[in-house]
Amino acid sequence: MKSVRQALLGVVLLGAAATVHAQNEQFIPMNGYWVGPYAPGGSGIFGGFIDYVNMINAREGGVNGVKLTYEKCETEYNNARGVECYERQKKKGPTGATMVHPLSTGITYSLIEKAAADKIPVVSIGYGRTDASDGRVFPYIFPLITNYWSQNTAKIKFIGAKEGGMDKLKGKKIVNIYHESAYGKETIPVLDAQAAKYGFTVTHIPVPHPGNEQGAQWLQVRQIKPDWVILRGWGVMNPVALKAAARAGFPREKIVGVWWSGAEEDTIPAGAAAKGYIAAGFNVAGTNFPVIAEIKKYIYAKGRGEMEDQTRIGSIYYNRGVVHGIVTVEAIRKAQEKYGKKALTGEQIRWGLENLSISDANLKALGAAGFMQPLKVSCLDHEGGGAVKFQQWDGNKWVVLTDWITPDRELVRPMIEQSAAAYAKEKNITPRDCSKES
Amino acid sequence: MSFFFEVLIGGLLSGVMYSLVALGFVLIYKASGVFNFAQGAMVFLAALTFVGLREMGIDFWIAFVITLGVMVVLGLLTERIVLRPLVNQPQITLFMATIGLTFVIEGVAQLVWDSQPHNLDLGIQDVPLPWISDSTGMNISTFDITAAGIAAVLVTSLALFFSRTRIGRALRAVADDHQAALAVGIPLQHIWGIVWAVAGFVALVAGMLWGARNGVQFSLTFLALKALPVLILGGFESVPGAIVGGLIIGAAEKLAEVYIGPMVGGGIEGWFPYVLALLFLLVRPEGLFGEKHIDRV
Numbered sequence: 001m002k003s004v005r006q007a008l009l010g011v012v013l014l015g016a017a018a019t020v021h022a023q024n025e026q027f028i029p030m031n032g033y034w035v036g037p038y039a040p041g042g043s044g045i046f047g048g049f050i051d052y053v054n055m056i057n058a059r060e061g062g063v064n065g066v067k068l069t070y071e072k073c074e075t076e077y078n079n080a081r082g083v084e085c086y087e088r089q090k091k092k093g094p095t096g097a098t099m100v101h102p103l104s105t106g107i108t109y110s111l112i113e114k115a116a117a118d119k120i121p122v123v124s125i126g127y128g129r130t131d132a133s134d135g136r137v138f139p140y141i142f143p144l145i146t147n148y149w150s151q152n153t154a155k156i157k158f159i160g161a162k163e164g165g166m167d168k169l170k171g172k173k174i175v176n177i178y179h180e181s182a183y184g185k186e187t188i189p190v191l192d193a194q195a196a197k198y199g200f201t202v203t204h205i206p207v208p209h210p211g212n213e214q215g216a217q218w219l220q221v222r223q224i225k226p227d228w229v230i231l232r233g234w235g236v237m238n239p240v241a242l243k244a245a246a247r248a249g250f251p252r253e254k255i256v257g258v259w260w261s262g263a264e265e266d267t268i269p270a271g272a273a274a275k276g277y278i279a280a281g282f283n284v285a286g287t288n289f290p291v292i293a294e295i296k297k298y299i300y301a302k303g304r305g306e307m308e309d310q311t312r313i314g315s316i317y318y319n320r321g322v323v324h325g326i327v328t329v330e331a332i333r334k335a336q337e338k339y340g341k342k343a344l345t346g347e348q349i350r351w352g353l354e355n356l357s358i359s360d361a362n363l364k365a366l367g368a369a370g371f372m373q374p375l376k377v378s379c380l381d382h383e384g385g386g387a388v389k390f391q392q393w394d395g396n397k398w399v400v401l402t403d404w405i406t407p408d409r410e411l412v413r414p415m416i417e418q419s420a421a422a423y424a425k426e427k428n429i430t431p432r433d434c435s436k437e438s
Numbered sequence: 439m440s441f442f443f444e445v446l447i448g449g450l451l452s453g454v455m456y457s458l459v460a461l462g463f464v465l466i467y468k469a470s471g472v473f474n475f476a477q478g479a480m481v482f483l484a485a486l487t488f489v490g491l492r493e494m495g496i497d498f499w500i501a502f503v504i505t506l507g508v509m510v511v512l513g514l515l516t517e518r519i520v521l522r523p524l525v526n527q528p529q530i531t532l533f534m535a536t537i538g539l540t541f542v543i544e545g546v547a548q549l550v551w552d553s554q555p556h557n558l559d560l561g562i563q564d565v566p567l568p569w570i571s572d573s574t575g576m577n578i579s580t581f582d583i584t585a586a587g588i589a590a591v592l593v594t595s596l597a598l599f600f601s602r603t604r605i606g607r608a609l610r611a612v613a614d615d616h617q618a619a620l621a622v623g624i625p626l627q628h629i630w631g632i633v634w635a636v637a638g639f640v641a642l643v644a645g646m647l648w649g650a651r652n653g654v655q656f657s658l659t660f661l662a663l664k665a666l667p668v669l670i671l672g673g674f675e676s677v678p679g680a681i682v683g684g685l686i687i688g689a690a691e692k693l694a695e696v697y698i699g700p701m702v703g704g705g706i707e708g709w710f711p712y713v714l715a716l717l718f719l720l721v722r723p724e725g726l727f728g729e730k731h732i733d734r735v
Contacts, residue, residue, distance in 0.1 A: 035545070037656045039553035180705045208708030210657045213664070215448045216695035216707055222577070223441055223696075236657035239555065243651065247579045249566050269555040269653020273564065309552065 026063065026332055026343050027093020028053065028070045031085040032103050037210050038077040038235045040265035041317055042103060046072070047306040048321020049101070049328075051295045054306075056329055058298040063332045064341040069093060075107060082107030083114070090118055095343045098332065099123050099353070101324055105183035108141070113427075116140045120346035121353050123331075125324055126151075126259055126282055130186060134420035135354060135382040136431035142353050142382045144327060145375060146282050148258070149190040149415065150386040150407035152230075155256055155280055156194050157405055158390050159228050170199035175221050177214075177241060178232040180206040183260075187232060193411060211237025218248040231257040231279075238266035239274070246273035253278065259388070263316040267393045275395040280388040283323045283372045285398045287314035290367030291322060316398065323372045330366075331356050354379055354437075373404050379434035386412075444576040445696050446689055451582035453668075453688020454589045455651070458644040460665040460672065460680040461596065462637045467674045468600070468613045469633035470521065472532040478662030479543035480638060484509055485645030486547050489556045489654045502642075509638025512543075517630045525626065526616060544659055555655035560646060585647045589681070592643060596636075597677050609633060613675065667715035673728025682726055687711045 030050060033042030053068045062068050071092060073085035082102050090097045099121040102108045108128035115122045116139065122128075123142045130149045132141035146154075159174070160166040176191055178184035188204055195202040203224055205217050211233060218241075221229060229250065231241055238261045245252060253276040257266070262279025270277075287293075292314055299305045300313070312318050335344050335352025344352075358366075358375040377384035387404035424431055459481060466474040487508050491501035520535050562584050566577035600606040612619040612629045620626050648658055664687075672683025695707040718725070 035548055035553055035656075037660075039548070039656065040555055043553060180708075204704075206703070206705035208705045210660055212652050212657050212660060213452060213707065215452050216445070216692045216699070219441075219445050219448060219692070220696055220700075222444075236555070236652060236655055239653040239655075243564055243653075246565055247577065247581075249571070249577050265555050269557045269655060271557045271559060309554070312554075 029089035030072045044317025045321040048318040049324040052325025131419035133383040137420040137424045145385045153408035154405040172200040173226040175226040214244040218244040233261045239270035242270035252276040379437045449689035449692030453684040454586045457684030460668040462640040465637045475536040476539040478659040479540045480641035481645040482658040483547040484642040485649035485654045510635040513634030513638045558649040560650040667711035670715035673725030676727030679727030
């Protein structure tokens, strides 16, 4: 009888210990895509993200002793599935979901109101709703590092520099070939505004999903004879565009892509047709960074890495996933400064995100100097960065062409505020007074 | 005017590429009356297997033969495991079975290989032919011309196979009536096995050409959707119909995108072929070359 009682006591104590342990865990949903047409992007980014989280757990036992846990959910880049994954994951872990990275502009749009109601931050690094950069109207949405409008103005700056100055843009012709989706259409207003400001003409040509046939679009390009083409593609649309450009005889050196058109997965399938192509990026490729070395040491050396194909480590998408990891972990760390070293709620993490500041010195300490740009988020500005680098495909790898090019804030910020104000009016939202936020 | 012809010729050549995918559908439909939804997935599997073997350093022709073997085995297994138990079941049941098969093939292909895009180099340049560009100002791709030639050879061979060989005639008999064909001693399973294997071969050729053109990646599975209006136009049972349907759809969608698209905001290439196919259905439901069915009541 005594032994039975001891055994029962043991079970109870073990259960209590497990509960205490579980209470000290921070849950991060990994709602991504590992199959389907956009799997190369999803698997690469979430590969880097998960590896970074696991490295923090292995190296430091989590964030200040709070272990990071996660669960994958396959969205297939589909809005309905994305919302389903969000609903399934939002209450997991002792304090619910820390934050959600939907990795899809469409899914981000679908979650804007739900996440605000659930008090769970939605972090859309380099995608999502641009005017959500105005944190007064969108307290729970964080289009961090750089939004589409910022990068587009940086892109026009880059083209202007190539032409010999912004004044030389007058009379030039630019074609914007875009994925016919919420993501693809996002930059049309800012491009039109820039065309009016600098005196160039812009023609928007949509490519229906998925974009595996673009003969007609590139014949239109041939007819227009533009000076530059902006490629705003995703998935298969990118290599097909480069091949179609080669078929139409359009120089690849005059095509500038968005960062979702600028990974190895976009250029390698296009073969020789991709050589010379230029794309924007908010992170660089390569394994020559201490943070990647740490991941290899703590994760891959122990046979626990996410990437089955280890040659993808250091690729654009993989490194972008590491950027996701750095931002997530540092936001948790920041929130812990205010709320204590314990598992935190989404609302508390929101504060961490809004007060996130990653300086050059921080990046160096994180082993990511030059890997990504410094970041300073605020109540007013949920973007926090805005700069991009431009890189060119040399036939084998991406070669960085420029330093960080800052956006045209004078043009972008009023547009963001105007658009956010219209949203606030439509949804009857009273914008926050940032001077009262602490 | 030169631009119009460039759009037209480009469209016709794209149409030939659609026809290559449509051919696989026609083969299965002729033999079993089943619309094989899995044809796009078969194209994907074939291309992924071929490029995977090539990346392992295997010689082109050995990789081709191994991939063909994989496709033949897939065809035979499909016949044995999926179709045979469903003989004499309603057509919709067989159609649903092929939908299931689609997801299985897509999943297994990504599991065995990966979901990464691959470059497939067949040694055919995909750049404008200089002498055409110089003499006419039109950009016509070497690759597209070559693909059209390959499609022509394939169609001629298949047309001869269906009309001149015993297996071809048996195949047509099976397509007309499973039970009647069985009653006169035609081995149904044998014929189905052959036709699925040939459809696998067509999928391999289509997969290699589309893979070389766009890169080998998951979106190859969407080619099935491009083939559907081609089939409606050309007729589900006709090999020449697949070619003519492909040419019409290819030319029409490109001309529509270039000349009508800008008036309505563009991006009509994706759905315009379906509008055309729907209009055609109203006038000639069996397609241009499809067999007209007369049922006694």
